[in-house]
Amino acid sequence: MRYGFAIDTKRCIGCHTCSTACRIENNLPNGVWWNRALTEGGPEMDTPAGEFPDVTMTYLTVACQHCDNPACVKVCPVGATYKDPETGVVRQDYDKCIGCRMCMAACPYTGVRSFNWEEPQHTIDFAVGDADAAPHQKHVVEKCTMCWHRLAKGEEPMCVKTCLARARFWGDLDDPESEVATLVRERSYKQLLADEGTKPSVYYLV
Amino acid sequence: MTELNNVAVADDDFNPAAAPKAREAAGAKAAAWGGKGLTAAIAVSGAIAVIGIALWVVQLSGGMVQTAMRNLDSWGLYITNFMFFVGLSAGGLIISSVPKAFGIKGFGGISKVAVWSSIAATVCAIAFVVVDLGQPLRLWELFAYSNLGSPLMWDIIVLGTYLILSCVYLWATLQNERGKVSNTALRVISVVALVCAVLVHSVTAWIFGLQQGREMWHTALLAPWFVSSALVCGTALVAIVVVALRKAGYLELDQAYVVKLAKLLGAFVVVDLYFFGCDLLTEAFPAAGGMAVVDMLVSGPLAPFFWVEIIGCVACAVVCFTPSLRRPGLIVAASALAIAAIFCKRVQLLVGGFQLPTLDLPGPVTSMTVTGWEAGVAGAYEGMVYWPTMIEWGITLGVIGLGAFILLAGLKFLPLRPQD
Amino acid sequence: MSGNTLTRRSFLKTTGVAAGATCLGAGSLGVLRAYADDQDEKPGAGEQLFNCNCRSNCMGSCRLLAHVRDGKLVKLSPGGYEEPGYTGCCLKGLSYVERIYSPTRIQYPMRRVDGTERGAGQWERVTWDEAIAEIAQKIQETVDQYGPKAVAFDAASGNYGYINGVYGLFPRLAACLGAIKTAACYDYAAGHGIDRVLGTGDWQYCNEPNSVLDSSMVVVWGTNPVFTHPHSWRWIQWAKEKGTKVVTIDPIKSATAHRSDEYIRVNPGHDGYLALAMANYVIENDLVDDAFIADRSNAAFLVRQDTKRHLSTANWPAESAQAYADAVAAAKEKYAAQGPTAVAAAVAAIPIDYYVWDNATGSIVLLDDAADPAMEGSFATPDGIALDTSYSLLKDQLAQYSVAEAARLTGLTEDFIVEFTERFAAEDAVSVNITYGLDHYLNGYHNTWAIAILMALTGNLAKPGAGFTGVFTTRWSPETLGLWVTKEYKGLNATIPFGLMPEIVATQSLNGKPFPMKTMISYCANPASNLGGQREFLDRLLPNLDYYVVIDMEMTDSAQHADMVLPATSWYEVEDIRAGYNNPYTIFQEKAIEPLYESKPDSEIAYLLGRALGFEASFPEGDDINTWGAILFSNAASKAKGLTLERFRQEKVIQTTGTPGESFITGMTSPFTTEKGRVRLYTDNPKPRLDYGQDLSDRVDGEHLVYYRDPEECGVDSPLAEKYPLVYLQEHSRFRVHTQWGRVPLLRELDPEPLAKVNGKDAAARGVTTGDLVEVYNDRGHCVVKCLVDESIAPGVVSIPKGWQRDQFIEGGYQEMSQPGMDPYPSAASFYDARVNFRKWEA
Incomplete structure (x- = not known):
């Protein structure tokens, strides 16, 4: 199995609902976003490229790309970051992480990995989201887990579930009948930093 | 020439006949050296080291959020200094072991001091990695769960080996002076040490150079370049140390050999500049993606560091190659410039790796994202994406204090002086 | 801060577009793809689920499931509707968790x-x-x-x-x-204008959101659903994937405009004129949907020149008029005790019938008795009351609205207006998404009234895929009045705006x-x-x-x-x-937590x-x-x-409204409640939305036929334009509903502070750029904010997103400069009808 995403950039409206769902589902600390809606256009969020009225703007939602050839897995000195052989999910073992941040230096997708620079702070004094989501530790690196705690229950990642534009598709890329595999086969797509050779498992349908 | 009679270097270290006399002299000289000044310096550096440790505890308990490092610029002053001190240590050892390995006369007397400075620098380098770790108590995992495919793991192994090897080398040198280790054995160890020194800095380079995600780092040239930079600052450090020690009366060294050091330094600087030039040309020529790196260095946020390095190196080379300028004072100044230049180079590399994001699309920015986050993504990259906070300076000083402590204590208590 | 110092390498590197087989959107997977796996979230260990819903004014009203653990609400997830296309929730609804447990929440009196x-x-x-x-x-x-x-x-x-x-x-x-x-x-102006034509009152003018799947064209007119009602946008996007053309008309290139097939840029405040000029063009060039006009409109209804009212059984002939008057008096007497609303309802229930000129007999007959009603012409009753048909009056009225003037006011070219009108008229079914934006001007209801007339003339009403969309409201209501009226009822005046x-x-x-x-x-x-x-x-x-x-x-x-x-x-x-x-x-809301x-x-x-x-x-x-x-x-x-x-x-x-699997169409699924169920080309009895005793006697005569009115301040001819050259919009953002969600911590991370969004040219002219503090001001007030150069904003426009509260500004507040005035007919807030200027701010 090789779980991956197909994200339809024609449907995505950059609304941050997926990011917010992830934030709450995983009880992320203040200031931490594992998934971000990035604007492909002007120099600031929600601004377009060009000069009015000839302007263009689309959105890319970016989280860990769960690469097939992940740069991070290669460099982690203690193997805290590893690719699950059964599912292809790139996982993070918080207990093993020594906080050296080598993975953050190696990952070409700047911003998908976050380090807990302090004791995780929350505005709410109890854990929100799923009770099975891994608790957070200070001074370790974290990133999108592909909602591993949900996969374990046979459910899809929260970002996919909550996308109000129905732009996110997820499933087994190795299964030719799956939705994602079909979309990747039938639609034009692009991938982020494709010539870095990391073989990301996220396909942006264009 | 009476001076020369008192100095062990007058006898080639490899002259067996001189050995017994030298041993006696070495034994006599093994007694502690240095007066109140050195003791005070040891105490001060020790105190600084202790303050550094205290600050490190503060960093760990209050969180590394107290540093300026954030998600988009996740390494900073500590790793910069790690690179720098690995360079210093590798360089020092190379200076020490090359003459032994190749039988070059004239440097034998300073080799123990050089090795000891190198050991002190290695300890600093390792300390910088440790203070940068989020979970230092999990250090043992590096040996329990080692991922042997990771360049960082290679570096841990090589650095560890190198530290041990440096100590062995020093011990072997001392034993050789006492006749307990043969010259051949010492020569072998010195070759191994030399190889290890080169390896250490190459592996350190590979931590950066093998990462395809960062334009500025991903070049095959990085390993040889790190070695040449190491040679520059290592040589410069040794030059400063020996001139200072000579002034203090710790050892005697003929100016000719200092001049030799200076010429070596000049040569290394030229090689380093050559490598820099190659890299700049390669980045600039296609006038494509690499131009961002060149612009960043030449006229962008890292320009001050770039120009200090270039000008410093050129000035240093000029002093080293101009006979009339090769006076001790100027040589020390030139060496200091070279060290500063190489430090600037480390800053360029470390900060430069983060200054050019691979994914520069604007998105949500929080206080955890990047150092200057209030200015938004674009604003954060306007100037240097990273500048250290006070606690980082404090801990850095503490580590340097530790290194100074080790160096000075060694000078006081260890038989590092050249044999008589 | 100047420009963008970031590398563009990432762009080069992301354009590794792999060619796949061409695909018509999600056609191969079914447009109405069920959300997720079509199932609601299951409760986790120790969790209880409660059925809930979002209740703000956001055009969503999503069903949500509240996950409660140990008496605390830990998560919200979208709850499924029978029609899965309606299922969804947005970042606001999901982050309500932080509103419940916010440290800023008021805890005690x-x-x-x-x-x-x-x-x-x-x-x-x-x-x-x-x-x-x-x-x-x-x-x-x-x-x-x-x-x-x-x-x-x-x-x-x-x-x-x-x-x-x-x-x-x-x-x-x-x-x-x-x-x-x-x-x-x-938001009342939109409905008021449309009510002149459709009789749909304040809120009941829209078709069900899924109706756009049957539209050949969707015109998003002056509103921004991508930001403000993404659940409506979802349907429009699916329609687009099926081949529907999506056009956005807006003064700025909104996020919706970016996702549309076509963006039409207009100057703010003159959309009504554009619609009137289009309507006139349609008439003058024989593009009218004659069948619709004949069968579904009051084109043939005769209008008395003396009273400007329809000739009806309520006023002619004399006996009929008397009978009507008697019935009205009786109703008033009978229901007086129950209050004015009951009286009004009773009076409205008295049947009235309307007269037309029957070409077949050459006489005035009731509509239902006419074999061949005259659409146009002037006539007279036997007793000499001069009459015109409603359609003739409308045509005469529209004749003054020219394409040339529309071009001047809107900034479009004449050729484009002509071409667009022809396309519009030729479409099979056009949906106009109208809520909200166009109405936020003092001529707001004039804008929507004009568009409604245009829709009527082109037959884009009361059929599948045609009509207005955007705020589809329930057609069933509970007995809310009953909740308010008890034995101690003294009176309830609800007419003061x-x-x-x-x-x-x-x-x-x-x-x-x-x-x-x-x-x-x-x-x-x-x-x-x-x-x-x-x-x-x-x-x-x-x-x-x-x-x-x-x-x-x-x-x-x-x-x-x-x-x-x-x-x-x-x-x-x-x-x-x-x-x-x-x-x-x-939706029933269960109580999830104490x-x-x-x-x-x-x-x-x-x-x-x-x-x-x-x-x-x-x-x-x-x-x-x-x-x-x-x-x-x-x-x-x-x-x-x-x-x-x-x-x-x-x-x-x-x-509670409509039928599963179908699409509720106003005027088709339910009849228009207008005179004889006909859409009004001429409005017989234009009344203000609220009667608070205002004197409209000098305006009534002018309110029967659609007309153009300049906006109060923001128009191109405004005398204020010299002093305040920029029109002041307050776009609604996706992060708030008005001021709700304004203090949610995680949303503040995404949207940290108010910004004045301006075009690069206007910023450069004032020596400011992104990140500089600017003062935005007019005679009514000011605020100090950070500037954002945003090229989706047209030159001549400033937009400060709505919903920031005063303590979130450096000085003043964005709402100070907006338009407080209202037209006494709709009594509707007209925020955008305002002009401002801005300058660099020195502390």
């Missing part, structure tokens, strides 16, 4: 410390008993001294639950007192006559933030109001300026019922106050949702659908 200024932030805690006693006392004092109409209950759009929302139980208290319930003014309150309170008069107004209670409302021309509220209303109570969850601008603040419960702490809009369902701190539901607060004011009979102990539910579902409409509280408890969600 607070009184402004005596002697301190309103807004100074000096509060002292009081008990509920103290608070209720004090409020009751103040109300009673006001009633005793000035009469009950000096007390106003103010609600806007904060919560649409039937029990604890804007329709809730405070009007019952107001009715017992005989006090005023102010009428909200937000809130927008007039600053003037009324400042002058203590209305329409030139004394009108004491002393005490106000705001619930589900934040008028200090949301009323246009904020200084009116702060400088004219507040200082002249004796006592101000605000009931809310957060310290909004209004709460901060109150004398007494009462903590309200969140949506998840009560049971309630909400009829959705933009979906056809009504009220936090000392907060109380609005209904309970109303009851406490009611009893404290002596109305125990109307607010008896023991009343609860069972009592109120029984009332709500007691009307004929509810009985016809078999709706009861029990049934809602069981089924959680019931479709």
Whole structure:
């Protein structure tokens, strides 16, 4: 199995609902976003490229790309970051992480990995989201887990579930009948930093 | 020439006949050296080291959020200094072991001091990695769960080996002076040490150079370049140390050999500049993606560091190659410039790796994202994406204090002086 | 900060587009792809799920499941609807968790410390008993001294639950007192203009959102669903994937415009003229849908030249007129005791029939008796009353609206207007998404009225895929009036628009006559933030109001300026019922968690106050949702659908409008309630939305036929343009609904501060760029904000996203500069009809 995403950039409206769902589902600390809606256009969020009225703007939602050839897995000195052989999910073992941040230096997708620079702070004094989501530790690196705690229950990642534009598709890329595999086969797509050779498992349908 | 009679270097270290006399002299000289000044310096550096440790505890308990490092610029002053001190240590050892390995006369007397400075620098380098770790108590995992495919793991192994090897080398040198280790054995160890020194800095380079995600780092040239930079600052450090020690009366060294050091330094600087030039040309020529790196260095946020390095190196080379300028004072100044230049180079590399994001699309920015986050993504990259906070300076000083402590204590208590 | 110093390498590197087989959108997977796996979330270990829904004014009304662990709400997830296309939730709804447990939440009743200024932030805690006693006392004092109409209950759009929302139980208290319930003014212009044609009242003009799947073209006219109602946008996107053309008309290139097939840029405020010129072009070039005009419009209805009213059985011939007058008198007498609304309803129920000229017989007959009604022409009754057909009058009226002038006003070229009109008229079915934006001007209703006429002439009404979309409202209503009328009913005046309150309170008069107004209670409302021309509220209303109570969850601008603040419960702490809009369902809200701190539901607060004011009979102990539910579902409409509280408890969600699998089309699924069910090319009896005694005698004659009116301030010919060259829009963002969600921490991370969005040329001309502080100002006020150069904003426009509160600005507030004025017909807020300038701000 090789779980991956197909994200339809024609449907995505950059609304941050997926990011917010992830934030709450995983009880992320203040200031931490594992998934971000990035604007492909002007120099600031929600601004377009060009000069009015000839302007263009689309959105890319970016989280860990769960690469097939992940740069991070290669460099982690203690193997805290590893690719699950059964599912292809790139996982993070918080207990093993020594906080050296080598993975953050190696990952070409700047911003998908976050380090807990302090004791995780929350505005709410109890854990929100799923009770099975891994608790957070200070001074370790974290990133999108592909909602591993949900996969374990046979459910899809929260970002996919909550996308109000129905732009996110997820499933087994190795299964030719799956939705994602079909979309990747039938639609034009692009991938982020494709010539870095990391073989990301996220396909942006264009 | 009476001076020369008192100095062990007058006898080639490899002259067996001189050995017994030298041993006696070495034994006599093994007694502690240095007066109140050195003791005070040891105490001060020790105190600084202790303050550094205290600050490190503060960093760990209050969180590394107290540093300026954030998600988009996740390494900073500590790793910069790690690179720098690995360079210093590798360089020092190379200076020490090359003459032994190749039988070059004239440097034998300073080799123990050089090795000891190198050991002190290695300890600093390792300390910088440790203070940068989020979970230092999990250090043992590096040996329990080692991922042997990771360049960082290679570096841990090589650095560890190198530290041990440096100590062995020093011990072997001392034993050789006492006749307990043969010259051949010492020569072998010195070759191994030399190889290890080169390896250490190459592996350190590979931590950066093998990462395809960062334009500025991903070049095959990085390993040889790190070695040449190491040679520059290592040589410069040794030059400063020996001139200072000579002034203090710790050892005697003929100016000719200092001049030799200076010429070596000049040569290394030229090689380093050559490598820099190659890299700049390669980045600039296609006038494509690499131009961002060149612009960043030449006229962008890292320009001050770039120009200090270039000008410093050129000035240093000029002093080293101009006979009339090769006076001790100027040589020390030139060496200091070279060290500063190489430090600037480390800053360029470390900060430069983060200054050019691979994914520069604007998105949500929080206080955890990047150092200057209030200015938004674009604003954060306007100037240097990273500048250290006070606690980082404090801990850095503490580590340097530790290194100074080790160096000075060694000078006081260890038989590092050249044999008589 | 100048420009973008970042590398563009990432762009080069991402364009590794792999060619796949061409694909027509998601066609291969089915457009109406079910959300997720079409199943709701299952409860996790130790979790209980509750059926809930979002109740703000966001065009969503999504069903949500509340996940509760150990008595705490830990998560919200989208709850499925039978039609999975309606299932969804947005970042706001999901982050409501942070609103419930926010540290900024009001925890207990607070009184402004005596002697301190309103807004100074000096509060002292009081008990509920103290608070209720004090409020009751103040109300009673006001009633005793000035009469009950000096007390106003103010609600806007904060919560649409039937029990604890804007329709809730405070009007019952107001009715017992005989006090005023102010009428909200937000968004009414759109409906008012469309009502002139469709008779759909304030809110019932839209088709069901899924109807766009049957449209050949969707015109998003002056609104931005990608930001503000993404659940509607989802349907439009699916239509687009199926081949529907999507066009956005907007002064700025909104996020929606970016996703449309075509973007038409117009100057703000003149869309009405464009629609009128298009309508005229359609007529002059024989592009009219003649069948629609003949069969579905009142084209043939005769209009009396003397009274400007239709010739009808109510006024001709004499006997018929007399009979009608008698019937009206009888109705008034019979229903007088039940109040003016009942009287009006009874009068409206008296049947009237309308006359046309029958070409077949050459005489005036009733519509149903005509074999060949004349669409055009002038005629006369046998007794000499001169008549014209409605269609002739409309044609004459439209003749003055030229493409050339439309081009001048809007900035489009004449060729384009012609080409677009021809395309528009040739389309099979056009949906116009109209809510909201166009209406936010003093000529707002003129804009939508004109578009409605254009739709009628092109036959884009009352058929699949045609008509208006955007705020599809329930066609079923419970007995809300019943909730308000008890035996102690004294009177309920609900006709005073809130927008007039600053003037009324400042002058203590209305329409030139004394009108004491002393005490106000705001619930589900934040008028200090949301009323246009904020200084009116702060400088004219507040200082002249004796006592101000605000009931809310957060310290909004209004709460901060109150004398007494009462903590309200969140949506998840009560049971309630909400009829959705933009979906056809009504949802039961289960109580997921206990009220936090000392907060109380609005209904309970109303009851406490009611009893404290002596109305125990109307607010008896023991009343609860069972009592109120029984009332709500007691009307004929509810009985016809078999709706009861029990049934809602069981089924959680019931479709209360339309039919599953179909699309509700206004005028097709339900008939127009106009004269003979015909759309009005001529409006027989134009009435203001609210009758608060305003004198419209000099305007009535001009309100029968659609016409163009310049915007008050923002138009291209405005004399203010020289001093204030930029039109001031306040776009609605995806991060807030008005001021709700304004303090949610995680949303603040995404959207940290207010910004003045300006075009690069305007910024450069003033020597500012992104990140600089600017002062945006006009004669009404100012604010200081960070500037953002945004090339989706046209030159000549400034946009500060709506919903920031005063303490979130460096100085002033964005609402100071907006337009406070209203047209007395729709009494609708006209925020965008404003001009400003901006300059670099030095501290």
